[in-house]
Amino acid sequence: MRDAAPQGTYKVQALDRAFAVLDLLGESETPLGLAQVASSLQLHKSTAHRFLMVLERHRMVERTSNGKFRLGLRLFDFGNRAIEQYDLRDRAQPHLRRLVAETEETAHLCILEAARVIYLDKIEPARSVRMITRIGASNPVHCTSVGKAILAFLAPERAAEVVRRIRFERLTQRTIATPDALRVEMEKTRRRGYAVDDEELEEGLRCIAVPLLDAQRQPVAAVSISGPSFRVTAQKLPAIANHLLQCVRGISADMGYVSGSRANRTAAWTA
Amino acid sequence: MRDAAPQGTYKVQALDRAFAVLDLLGESETPLGLAQVASSLQLHKSTAHRFLMVLERHRMVERTSNGKFRLGLRLFDFGNRAIEQYDLRDRAQPHLRRLVAETEETAHLCILEAARVIYLDKIEPARSVRMITRIGASNPVHCTSVGKAILAFLAPERAAEVVRRIRFERLTQRTIATPDALRVEMEKTRRRGYAVDDEELEEGLRCIAVPLLDAQRQPVAAVSISGPSFRVTAQKLPAIANHLLQCVRGISADMGYVSGSRANRTAAWTA
DNA sequence: CAGGGTGTCTCATATCTTGAGAAGCTTTAT
């Protein structure tokens, strides 16, 4: 069914199929008709039809005026509940705004899941080239500044576990391609206190990130600034890093992550 | 299965159950254990277990360190895709920010679905009492300013259809309780060009909203300002309404909803 | 260390989903 390898000992066919339908609709730029759904997923039209009707009843999909299907707003509801538990996002937003005002570049807030980073929030400066990222989307750890920022400050065992899962796809010329190269990069990141993605995810895009540590000094997220390489120049990195550090310090304080007055000063950049 | 009446001719039991699980986890303040899920939904533990495992494989749920379940981040991904189609949200955000800066109260962007309004976005002023709304959540049309704003400018047939679906729950003393009262209120709304919710949703909360009309002059959304009644006083309403009108005018322009130079001036408030 | 609580796993049974196909409907071609 699509690319989805239904591996894993537990199986509920109906669920795999339903999610394949949602996936398909999510990937598609435009709403799809029943026939398209059925043929893309190799389902019989009556089966696809039944699924779509049930999904529609649950508002997981909705029909456009011409009868085609697209994702429903129930998912939006669920999605927001899902991150509500991480109230990180709400708390971080004002700090990110300030950061964007200071740097005039796009800021992202990300968390780590498996071997990918998920974009929890994005703030764009008033006038800037629109970035391609979408809140909720994800990218591999090894080619993002946020990924490297989190990885570098993770407990060694956990970091190793993450690295093991990386598939090391090459996205640009400069993408880190081996575990060893990544380890070297991690070392560098720890030393200077911030991570850099120098066109490793996308040509012409440079990003810089610092981790956000919780009360136990574990990285729970990372904040980054991204912009075109010609604006985010090597010379500017330290200054931007400073803004980032101030930003995460503010978020930490808001989240109650500061365990004491001393801890306040011993965050990532001195680690 | 919970409150969900699985009415509707098409049925896939597994899906109803899976969504009931997600619903349950979404409603719950805290992560739930297998046993709690099973008993709440009256599923056998082995069944509940299998569902949870499959949902976990799809990252629709995830496990906390102590083995309990909560909604997974995949939903966040799907949710953001679902509203991507409405790029309204992205476009509107800068305008909402300005609006909040001007009024120093909370702004909401909402759309209508069935007989409820869904909160697409919320911007809060720097310092303010936190509002209870959650992005992605919904409220009945008849007791919100946004609902009334949209309804008032909807084509009569479509408005009537929506009104027919309203269950007229009473949320406060002042909640509009009958179709007739609502129709009177609609008339009033059309006349003055903006809708008001005067503690009809929640005691002490006053809101004011204007609709956002598309190129065909159909309301596609509404923007509101909400705040405690003692700050959002009756005297201030016209001034706030003005800010709101400027805001939707800006959004309209950004969305390309202005069909001509004249149309630009004949928006809601002159309708 | 007993006891009530969890979560995990297996397998025979029957329930529930499946998909062929027929019929209705809309759009496009002739």
Place this chain on the structure above:
DNA sequence: ATAAAGCTTCTCAAGATATGAGACACCCTG
């Protein structure tokens, strides 16, 4: 106009699929 092709809706018998009883293992807590 009318045919033809394509899409959607709906029915129903067959059998693949999910189900749930129950056994087992694993906490905790008293």
